[in-house]
Amino acid sequence: MSESRRTEKATAVAAWEALFRAQVTVMRSLNADFPGGEISFNEYDVCFNLSTQPGRRCRMRDLTGHLLLTQPSVSRLVDRLLARGIVEKQPDPTDARGVIVALTPHGFDVYRQVAVQHAASIAQQVGAGLSDTELRTLTELCTKLRVAVGSTPARRPARALADADTVTA
Numbered sequence: 001m002s003e004s005r006r007t008e009k010a011t012a013v014a015a016w017e018a019l020f021r022a023q024v025t026v027m028r029s030l031n032a033d034f035p036g037g038e039i040s041f042n043e044y045d046v047c048f049n050l051s052t053q054p055g056r057r058c059r060m061r062d063l064t065g066h067l068l069l070t071q072p073s074v075s076r077l078v079d080r081l082l083a084r085g086i087v088e089k090q091p092d093p094t095d096a097r098g099v100i101v102a103l104t105p106h107g108f109d110v111y112r113q114v115a116v117q118h119a120a121s122i123a124q125q126v127g128a129g130l131s132d133t134e135l136r137t138l139t140e141l142c143t144k145l146r147v148a149v150g151s152t153p154a155r156r157p158a159r160a161l162a163d164a165d166t167v168t169a
Helices: 003-032 041-051 060-066 071-083 105-126 132-150 158-168
Strands: 057-059 087-092 095-103
Touching: 003 105, 041 057, 041 060, 041 071, 041 087, 041 095, 041 105, 057 060, 060 071, 060 095, 071 087, 095 105
Parallel strands: none
Antiparallel strands: 057 095, 087 095
16 A cells, blocks of 8 residues: 555544544533433434424334434334324335334424524534634535445445455355
Protein backbone atom coordinates (compact mmCIF):
# COMPACT_ATOMS: atom_id res chain seq x y z
CA MET A 1 0.00 0.00 0.00
CA SER A 2 1.36 3.41 -0.90
CA GLU A 3 2.15 6.00 1.76
CA SER A 4 -0.59 8.34 0.49
CA ARG A 5 -3.16 5.52 0.63
CA ARG A 6 -2.10 4.71 4.22
CA THR A 7 -2.50 8.39 5.11
CA GLU A 8 -5.96 8.55 3.49
CA LYS A 9 -6.98 5.42 5.39
CA ALA A 10 -5.67 6.82 8.69
CA THR A 11 -7.48 10.10 8.06
CA ALA A 12 -10.75 8.28 7.32
CA VAL A 13 -10.39 6.16 10.47
CA ALA A 14 -9.65 9.24 12.59
CA ALA A 15 -12.69 11.02 11.11
CA TRP A 16 -14.90 7.99 11.83
CA GLU A 17 -13.66 7.77 15.42
CA ALA A 18 -14.29 11.48 15.99
CA LEU A 19 -17.79 11.23 14.45
CA PHE A 20 -18.64 8.09 16.43
CA ARG A 21 -17.39 9.49 19.75
CA ALA A 22 -19.25 12.76 19.19
CA GLN A 23 -22.44 10.86 18.35
CA VAL A 24 -22.16 8.66 21.45
CA THR A 25 -21.49 11.65 23.71
CA VAL A 26 -24.37 13.69 22.27
CA MET A 27 -26.80 10.73 22.34
CA ARG A 28 -25.97 9.96 25.98
CA SER A 29 -26.49 13.59 26.91
CA LEU A 30 -29.76 13.84 24.96
CA ASN A 31 -30.99 10.58 26.48
CA ALA A 32 -30.19 11.84 30.00
CA ASP A 33 -31.99 15.13 29.27
CA PHE A 34 -34.94 13.49 27.48
CA PRO A 35 -38.40 14.59 28.68
CA GLY A 36 -39.55 10.98 29.04
CA GLY A 37 -42.70 11.34 31.08
CA GLU A 38 -45.05 9.73 28.59
CA ILE A 39 -42.71 8.03 26.10
CA SER A 40 -39.14 6.80 26.27
CA PHE A 41 -36.27 7.90 24.04
CA ASN A 42 -36.64 4.79 21.81
CA GLU A 43 -40.43 5.15 21.70
CA TYR A 44 -39.92 8.75 20.62
CA ASP A 45 -37.71 7.50 17.78
CA VAL A 46 -40.56 5.27 16.57
CA CYS A 47 -43.03 8.17 16.76
CA PHE A 48 -40.60 10.53 15.03
CA ASN A 49 -40.08 8.09 12.15
CA LEU A 50 -43.81 7.50 11.77
CA SER A 51 -44.46 11.26 11.85
CA THR A 52 -42.22 11.71 8.79
CA GLN A 53 -44.06 9.10 6.69
CA PRO A 54 -47.06 9.80 4.44
CA GLY A 55 -50.19 9.43 6.54
CA ARG A 56 -47.94 8.96 9.59
CA ARG A 57 -47.83 5.26 8.86
CA CYS A 58 -45.51 2.68 7.34
CA ARG A 59 -44.84 -1.04 7.13
CA MET A 60 -43.26 -2.58 10.20
CA ARG A 61 -40.29 -3.79 8.15
CA ASP A 62 -39.69 -0.26 6.78
CA LEU A 63 -39.94 1.21 10.28
CA THR A 64 -37.35 -1.30 11.52
CA GLY A 65 -35.03 -0.16 8.70
CA HIS A 66 -35.12 3.40 10.08
CA LEU A 67 -34.18 2.41 13.63
CA LEU A 68 -31.01 1.15 15.25
CA LEU A 69 -32.86 -1.72 16.88
CA THR A 70 -33.43 -5.34 15.95
CA GLN A 71 -36.77 -6.44 14.51
CA PRO A 72 -37.84 -8.22 17.73
CA SER A 73 -36.99 -5.09 19.77
CA VAL A 74 -39.00 -2.89 17.41
CA SER A 75 -41.95 -5.31 17.65
CA ARG A 76 -41.89 -5.14 21.46
CA LEU A 77 -41.59 -1.35 21.35
CA VAL A 78 -44.53 -1.07 18.96
CA ASP A 79 -46.60 -3.42 21.15
CA ARG A 80 -45.94 -1.19 24.19
CA LEU A 81 -46.98 1.89 22.20
CA LEU A 82 -50.05 0.01 20.93
CA ALA A 83 -51.13 -0.84 24.49
CA ARG A 84 -51.05 2.88 25.37
CA GLY A 85 -52.95 3.99 22.25
CA ILE A 86 -50.00 5.82 20.72
CA VAL A 87 -49.85 3.65 17.61
CA GLU A 88 -52.14 1.17 15.94
CA LYS A 89 -51.45 -1.82 13.75
CA GLN A 90 -53.29 -2.32 10.50
CA PRO A 91 -53.14 -5.12 7.95
CA ASP A 92 -51.14 -4.26 4.84
CA PRO A 93 -53.61 -4.26 1.92
CA THR A 94 -50.80 -5.07 -0.52
CA ASP A 95 -49.32 -7.99 1.45
CA ALA A 96 -51.33 -10.24 3.75
CA ARG A 97 -48.18 -11.02 5.75
CA GLY A 98 -47.28 -7.36 6.27
CA VAL A 99 -48.29 -5.04 9.09
CA ILE A 100 -48.71 -1.29 8.89
CA VAL A 101 -47.90 0.74 12.01
CA ALA A 102 -49.70 4.07 12.26
CA LEU A 103 -49.38 6.95 14.70
CA THR A 104 -52.79 7.62 16.29
CA PRO A 105 -54.03 11.20 16.74
CA HIS A 106 -53.32 10.81 20.48
CA GLY A 107 -49.86 9.45 19.63
CA PHE A 108 -49.15 12.41 17.37
CA ASP A 109 -50.16 14.82 20.16
CA VAL A 110 -47.84 13.04 22.60
CA TYR A 111 -45.04 13.07 20.02
CA ARG A 112 -45.46 16.82 19.34
CA GLN A 113 -45.40 17.73 23.03
CA VAL A 114 -42.21 15.77 23.60
CA ALA A 115 -40.69 16.95 20.31
CA VAL A 116 -40.86 20.61 21.33
CA GLN A 117 -38.89 19.94 24.53
CA HIS A 118 -36.52 17.51 22.82
CA ALA A 119 -35.80 19.99 20.00
CA ALA A 120 -34.82 22.62 22.58
CA SER A 121 -32.44 20.13 24.18
CA ILE A 122 -30.98 19.20 20.78
CA ALA A 123 -30.45 22.88 19.93
CA GLN A 124 -28.70 23.43 23.25
CA GLN A 125 -26.55 20.28 23.12
CA VAL A 126 -25.60 20.23 19.44
CA GLY A 127 -25.25 23.97 19.22
CA ALA A 128 -23.12 24.16 22.36
CA GLY A 129 -19.77 24.25 20.62
CA LEU A 130 -20.66 25.10 17.04
CA SER A 131 -21.58 28.31 15.24
CA ASP A 132 -24.54 28.46 12.86
CA THR A 133 -22.14 28.20 9.92
CA GLU A 134 -20.47 25.15 11.45
CA LEU A 135 -23.86 23.54 12.12
CA ARG A 136 -24.81 24.03 8.45
CA THR A 137 -21.46 22.57 7.37
CA LEU A 138 -21.94 19.61 9.73
CA THR A 139 -25.39 18.99 8.25
CA GLU A 140 -24.01 19.12 4.70
CA LEU A 141 -21.10 16.81 5.51
CA CYS A 142 -23.25 14.26 7.35
CA THR A 143 -25.80 14.26 4.52
CA LYS A 144 -23.04 13.85 1.94
CA LEU A 145 -21.54 10.94 3.92
CA ARG A 146 -24.93 9.25 4.39
CA VAL A 147 -25.73 9.50 0.69
CA ALA A 148 -22.28 8.25 -0.36
CA VAL A 149 -22.35 5.28 2.00
CA GLY A 150 -25.99 4.53 1.17
CA SER A 151 -25.23 4.34 -2.54
CA THR A 152 -22.22 2.04 -2.11
CA PRO A 153 -23.03 -1.67 -1.94
CA ALA A 154 -22.01 -3.28 1.35
CA ARG A 155 -18.78 -5.20 1.02
CA ARG A 156 -17.86 -8.33 2.90
CA PRO A 157 -14.59 -8.10 4.81
CA ALA A 158 -11.50 -9.45 3.00
CA ARG A 159 -11.23 -12.29 5.55
CA ALA A 160 -14.80 -13.42 4.79
CA LEU A 161 -14.06 -13.27 1.07
CA ALA A 162 -10.91 -15.35 1.49
CA ASP A 163 -12.84 -17.90 3.59
CA ALA A 164 -15.62 -18.04 0.98
CA ASP A 165 -13.06 -18.68 -1.77
CA THR A 166 -11.58 -21.53 0.27
CA VAL A 167 -14.99 -23.11 0.82
CA THR A 168 -16.02 -22.94 -2.83
CA ALA A 169 -12.61 -23.92 -4.26
